[in-house]
Amino acid sequence: MSSAKILTEKSGSTNIITINRAADARNAVDPETADLLEAAFLAGERDDDIAVHILTGADGHFCAGADLKAVAEETGFKRTAPMGPSWLELTKPSIAAVEGHAVAGGLELSVLCDLRVAARSAVFGVYCRRWGVPLIDGGTVRLPRLIGQSRAMDMILTGRPVGAEEALSFGLANRLVDDGAALSMALEMAEQLAAFPQDCMRNDRLSAIKQWGLPLQEALQFEAEIGADSLRAGATDGAARFAGGKGRSGDFGDI
Secondary structure (H helix, E strand, C coil): CCCCCEEEEEECCEEEEEECCHHHHCCCECHHHHHHHHHHHHHHHHCCCCCEEEEEECCCCCECCECHHHHHHCCCCCCCCCCCCCCCCCCCCEEEEECCEEECHHHHHHHHCCEEEEECCCEEECHHHHHCCCCCCCHHHHHHHHHCHHHHHHHHHHCCCEEHHHHHHCCCCCEEECCCCHHHHHHHHHHHHHHCCHHHHHHHHHHHHHHHHCCHHHHHHHHHHHHHHHHHHHHHHHHHHHHCCCCHHHCCCCC
16 A cells, blocks of 8 residues: 555545554654645545545544654644644535444544545554643534534543444434445445535535524524525425425435
8 A cells, every 4th residue: 555644535425535554653643644634625626526535544444533652742733623634614414334343533534525434343542641732623512403412511521431332323424334334335425425416515515504503593694594595505496306206205216
């Protein structure tokens, strides 16, 4: 495998980003890797041919968090978003393909993504609790929003490992697959997402994200406005196809 710390590959309409430090540090992120990781997401955002990002790790490891050797040296990491892309507001759907451990900053990278595919032996956790290293890449924000305050507090305060089955049971994982199959499932899901009308899907995604920071009436108003944009972008064509017989009885085979 390449010695590059971040590998990128374009598969159809999917931007596959792989953290590639398994041999050295179970894909822990040092400052250089963080910068490369952010750049890989931004490149996919700029590429009009890309519809979905997939984030994964090499050699059966997702990410063990920040490289604590670099943390101990107190050099190189940015004060904001030290893991790299965690402050980005992505416009395209993202999927984390999790094999092995997604812990500490690795957990934070997984919840940056919209969806998570977990291998059966995958483990999530706030392991940095043991070392006095805080969650500063979105963990205290995204995790409670994703799985609820009570479950998030359990993970944040205790630092305990959460296996894939439990993660699936409370929505931290969206799909559970056999070991070694997380990336292939993520690619299958990405192809499904890429096949949908993109303006509508991205607008619905944006509304679901923005509503967290808005009062109910403002959130509903934003949904209505962005929904109108989707209608102008081509939803009437989709409605016409349905009226013509497509998708009846749940058969979406060629849509």
